[in-house]
Amino acid sequence: MEEQIIQHLPKIELHCHLDGSVRPHILERLAQEQGNPLPYSSAELASKLTAPEDCESLLEYLERFDIVLPYLQTAEAIELISYDLIEQVAEENVAYIEVRFAPLLFAHQGLTINQIVEAVIAGLKRGEEVFGVKSNALLCGMRHHTNSDNKAVVEATKNYLNNGVVGFDIAGDEAQFPADLYTDLITLAKKYAIPLTLHAGECGCPQNVLTSIKLGATRVGHGIAIAKDDAILAECKERGTVIEMCPTSNFQTKAVTKLEDYPFKKFMDAGLNICINTDNRTVSNTTLTKEYTKLHKWYNIDYRCMEQLNHNAVNGAFISDNEKEQLHTLLKTAYYDYK
Template sequence: MKREHVKNLPKIELHCHLDGSIRPETLREIADAQGIALPNDHAQLKELLIAPKDCQNLNDYLERFDLVLTCLQTEAALTAAAIDVISQAAEENIQYIEVRFAPSQHTEKGLSLPKVITAVLAGLEQGQQQFGVKSNALLCGMRHEELKEIEKIVQLAEVYKTSGVVGFDLAGNEIDFPPYTFEETLDLVNQLSIPLTLHAGECGCGKNVADAIHLGAKRIGHGIALKDTPEYFSLLQKENILIEMCPTSNFQTKTVTRLADYPFQTFLEAGINICINTDNRTVSDTTLTDEFMKLHEWYGITYADMEQLNHNAVNGAFISESEKQLLHDQLTKSY
């Protein structure tokens, strides 16, 4: 596969975090507008934003978000961040993207949760008008937060259901807060019929993935730890679960350390649906084009494989059947 062609082919992305995906240049503008001082040296700024090679684990990786979050505490900043992510999606011909964020991370300077959400939705909308990329938002609850705080986010996912919020997710510290911690919260998600994707098996154990599915998840973020528990493979097949794989991020967080341990082919051979994502464009210093090129280098995937991975993403997207059909047609026509 040729990079330029991979970049130009239509693609779908379902797992992209807003705060981890802002261009350093845009973050500088956002910071300047608020009088927040960032290192003048561009290389130094990038170093603060990109996860280091010697990241020890997921929690170490998550610390990279501190500086960005300091800058994302106003409506203008959140709108600008969302526009920036959509412009990056447009650059590599992403036809549809689901952008996720945790509203509670943006209230440090007094923004209300609804204001956080409407500011991001406004940016996604402007991005769509400016760059022609269709997008929707997923709201994340942070695992370390109190359950009643997470429940507020679920309620807001319901409130903004018809304005661009299409699902709910739990992100953050998986080791200390496994899926069943959130049983009641996720019951509410299911009662409200809010589509659910959960980070699970990003670290910890494969059982977290099975538990997430039992709790109602239709998609799994990462799912890597599942590789050691093949007894659950049939559950994923039966429930038609989609795993949102994020190759670069999975190595950075030390979920896997050797290519031989990365379960891309294991999952494919087991007939499990997977799709490919960036997770965090800036923190992981990647693009969706980079992710597909890596799979080509590592496993020799072809354009036909890439097309299938994108069709899988469409099938798992939290959109209507008619919207899915349009995306499927677009992929079929272009590949």
């Protein structure tokens, strides 16, 4: 199996953070345009933006975002990184991507949530026009933000729903802030019929997954911890919950430490609807091609399995049945020759 073929085959991505996917040369361009020099040389920058091999926890992983966020406080910068993300994914034939970001992390210099959301949508649209990649945005509340700030993000999701934004997520440090703190917030999102994908089960706690799906999440970011709770795993299977796995990130954040503990096979064999994602292309120094190549090396997965993982992603995507049908057909046609 060749990496080149994996790169060429169409892929779907549901879990990719915009601010974790800013390429070093784009950040350098922003620093220069904004007259705010980076504290690192070009040679150092890529490694500073990437979570270290010996990263100890999700919290340490999240510190990488501190470097980039000061440069993402203008509409121009936000439009540019959104466009550039589409350019990146076009290079590996991603056919559809849901791009997530926390608007309030881009609001430190006075941009409103609406200006931020519109800048992302404009960049994604320009990307679609140039590269033909379809996309939608997901808005993230942050665990360490106040309830009223996070409510404002839910309101924005409602206002832009099906106009470039298709769902809501909660990101940040799950170890310190468990899912049940957000019951009211998630209930509000449900009241507005907002599709939910929530980070849960990344920090060893399967209960956060159960809380999230009971509150109405149809997708879960990472979900690794359900490997150690058969009842919650069975509940996810019963409900058809889509589990957005992010292999490289899962090792960096110490969601798992040993390959034999990584639950990819367990989840596949249990019949869970898993899909494969990058999480953060720059912070995890990865692409979807690299993630699938890793899975092939670790588990010897074949193209048929890769196709299935992509169909699972389509099934979980927050798009219409008609759009899903088109993506399923695209996958079937493209993978046909590789079975």
